[in-house]
Amino acid sequence: MAAGWAATGVLGADDFEPAPLASLTFVAPVGETIQYAMLATGMRPSFGVAVVAGVFLGALVAALASGTARLEGFSSPRAMLRAMAGGALMGAGGALALGCSVGQGLTGLSTLAPASIVAAAGILAGAWAGLRGPLRVARPAVAERV
Numbered sequence: 001m002a003a004g005w006a007a008t009g010v011l012g013a014d015d016f017e018p019a020p021l022a023s024l025t026f027v028a029p030v031g032e033t034i035q036y037a038m039l040a041t042g043m044r045p046s047f048g049v050a051v052v053a054g055v056f057l058g059a060l061v062a063a064l065a066s067g068t069a070r071l072e073g074f075s076s077p078r079a080m081l082r083a084m085a086g087g088a089l090m091g092a093g094g095a096l097a098l099g100c101s102v103g104q105g106l107t108g109l110s111t112l113a114p115a116s117i118v119a120a121a122g123i124l125a126g127a128w129a130g131l132r133g134p135l136r137v138a139r140p141a142v143a144e145r146v
Contacts, residue, residue: 004023004047005021005023008020009021019047022046022047024107025107026051026052027094027095027100028099029046029049032046032048033048033052036049104116105119105120108120
């Protein structure tokens with residue numbers, strides 16, 4: 001997280017074209033990346049666009065280098081619909097909350113913001129409840145490999 005602050009505040013500092021400080025987050029940068037892909041003419045990619053592209057390309061290179069890159073499918077149409085619904089809910093929740101768990105919990109923690117400390121505690125409590133606690137869900141079936 002500190003590298004994001006350094007990249008935008010020190011390395012990217014320009015007195016003639018000031019830009020806001022930023023660090024890792026994914027909700028707004030995904031939208032910025034889509035907009036950049038549509039309107040790239042005359043635009044410079046922002047830090048968020050570079051983060052989204054870097055995560056995608058880094059994951060692709062790591063999967064290809066380790067030999068684990070493969071196409072996977074869902075075990076059933078119901079599993080696919082459940083995953084799509086979960087993705088839609090997470091996207092809507094991130095947009096309504098004006099950020100995601102990475103941006104609010106982790107990046108905010110690097111600034112010691114009180115709201116981010118509460119958010120990180122909630123993220124950890126929710127993860128515990130989902131993995132080990134009373135809200136534990138059954139393990140999904142293994143996806144079919146194509």
